[in-house]
Amino acid sequence: MGKTIRENWNKDSSEIFERFAAGIDEAIGNGEELKCADRDLQYGIRLQNRRIGKLGLNFYYELTPRGYFTDGLNLGNHWSDGHYVNRLEVRGCERVQSIYQGDRKLFKKKEKVKLYQTVTDVRSGQDVSEDEYICPDCGAATKIGLLTQGCPYCGNRFRMDELYPKISNYYFYPDVGGTRTELAKLAIPSILIAIVLIYLPFCAFGLLGIAFNSIGFAIGSNSYQTMQSMGNFIGILIWGIFVALFFGVIGGWVFTSFVYLFRLGSFAAQRIPMAKYLGCQKQFEEFIKKSSPEFSYEFFAGKTVNMIKMLIFSENPEELPFYNGRALNPAFRNIVDVTSMGAVGITKMEFQNGYAVIYADVYLEDTYYRDGKVKRVNEVMTVIMRKNIERPVDMRFKITSIHCPTCAGSFDATKNKFCPYCGNPYRMEDLDWSVEYLDYLQK
Numbered sequence: 001m002g003k004t005i006r007e008n009w010n011k012d013s014s015e016i017f018e019r020f021a022a023g024i025d026e027a028i029g030n031g032e033e034l035k036c037a038d039r040d041l042q043y044g045i046r047l048q049n050r051r052i053g054k055l056g057l058n059f060y061y062e063l064t065p066r067g068y069f070t071d072g073l074n075l076g077n078h079w080s081d082g083h084y085v086n087r088l089e090v091r092g093c094e095r096v097q098s099i100y101q102g103d104r105k106l107f108k109k110k111e112k113v114k115l116y117q118t119v120t121d122v123r124s125g126q127d128v129s130e131d132e133y134i135c136p137d138c139g140a141a142t143k144i145g146l147l148t149q150g151c152p153y154c155g156n157r158f159r160m161d162e163l164y165p166k167i168s169n170y171y172f173y174p175d176v177g178g179t180r181t182e183l184a185k186l187a188i189p190s191i192l193i194a195i196v197l198i199y200l201p202f203c204a205f206g207l208l209g210i211a212f213n214s215i216g217f218a219i220g221s222n223s224y225q226t227m228q229s230m231g232n233f234i235g236i237l238i239w240g241i242f243v244a245l246f247f248g249v250i251g252g253w254v255f256t257s258f259v260y261l262f263r264l265g266s267f268a269a270q271r272i273p274m275a276k277y278l279g280c281q282k283q284f285e286e287f288i289k290k291s292s293p294e295f296s297y298e299f300f301a302g303k304t305v306n307m308i309k310m311l312i313f314s315e316n317p318e319e320l321p322f323y324n325g326r327a328l329n330p331a332f333r334n335i336v337d338v339t340s341m342g343a344v345g346i347t348k349m350e351f352q353n354g355y356a357v358i359y360a361d362v363y364l365e366d367t368y369y370r371d372g373k374v375k376r377v378n379e380v381m382t383v384i385m386r387k388n389i390e391r392p393v394d395m396r397f398k399i400t401s402i403h404c405p406t407c408a409g410s411f412d413a414t415k416n417k418f419c420p421y422c423g424n425p426y427r428m429e430d431l432d433w434s435v436e437y438l439d440y441l442q443k
């Protein structure tokens with residue numbers, strides 16, 4: 001490998017994407033607080049950290065930036081409501097994942113991945129001082145305007161940039177595409193080889209002609225004719241350069257594109273038969289957009305994977321506020337890492353008394369620890385989710401601070417199954433998506 005620009009992500013960067021990328025390793029591995037993540041995401045990361053600790057493992061993610069993609073750092077994917085905006089950002093990196101037990105290395109894999117982050121921010125020009133926020137220090141629900149002056153419960157003051165933006169979700173996708181530098185590494189030699197290959201016949205023909213003519217000249221044939229055909233052959237040599245350059249560049253690019261298309265195609269075909277889901281996905285999107293015009297499938301898929309991760313990593317999934325199903329598959333307790341393969345495919349959609357019930361196949365790459373060994377497996381899980389369709393999608397919904405539908409009090413749903421103020425139970429599917437079933441796909 002030549003010298004590529006390899007600046008590492010910086011924990012003190014002014015960009016929240018970088019701060020998150022630089023801190024995620026220690027957050028999962030050592031349980032360090034990741035301040036740029038929102039409370040729900042911190043909660044999910046803590047669950048994974050505890051799982052790793054419970055199995056007695058040490059976990060490392062070494063992330064090295066690979067540069068931006070041609071589609072840029074911003075996917076143009078925005079999702080906003082009156083006060084807030086969610087923005088999906090992606091950058092490429094090389095990820096070295098290693099898992100140890102004491103000094104014993106159980107697993108190490110280096111690969112190219114794309115890191116996605118959902119950045120939640122205040123829309124510019126919006127006054128959010130009256131909006132509720134959970135104090136980052138004491139966890140009490142209060143107003144943003146009060147937090148910036150000093151929390152009424154713990155007295156700590158926060159700058160606005162400590163409250164927003166926050167990362168509300170993140171995930172890795174395997175990366176089969178390339179950065180500009182990587183593309184150039186394949187394209188430039190392909191073009192050069194194509195130029196040489198095209199020029200070779202011209203060159204051979206021209207040179208041979210000149211050679212034969214020289215012999216003819218030497219044995220004294222018509223000198224005028226010889227000179228003329230000599231000129232023709234020199235013309236072929238020069239003209240060949242232009243032809244070879246022109247078709248060589250085109251040919252080299254076509255070849256490079258084919259290589260990338262082939263990689264992409266074989267990747268998708270091997271792992272994700274997406275075509276079978278596309279019909280349902282469109283139908284689902286159109287339906288949800290009736291009550292939530294801002295709905296974005298990308299965010300929905302990211303959120304689904306995030307909920308699945310929490311269910312997998314939780315030691316008591318029944319206690320997770322969004323889960324209303326039977327006991328989960330005990331094999332989940334051996335999972336130490338989950339990577340989304342980039343597909344949440346809807347297979348079925350049903351309507352029952354004002355609720356939408358969604359069946360989806362989720363493609364994951366799960367890392368298991370079992371009998372002293374670590375193994376990574378590609379697998380598909382089936383998830384069934386439910387949501388009240390009369391309520392629009394609430395993009396700021398947090399399980400760590402929900403509002404009681406009966407008395408409007410706000411509390412942390414990861415700690416309470418009932419509202420601590422009025423004692424009423426709440427139905428998560430009336431507030432956001434709830435999960436009713438999660439297991440491996442039954443074939």
Ligand SMILES: [Zn+2]
Nearest residue numbers: 135138151154
């Ligand atoms: Zn406080």
Ligand SMILES: [Zn+2]
Nearest residue numbers: 404407419422
């Ligand atoms: Zn209540």
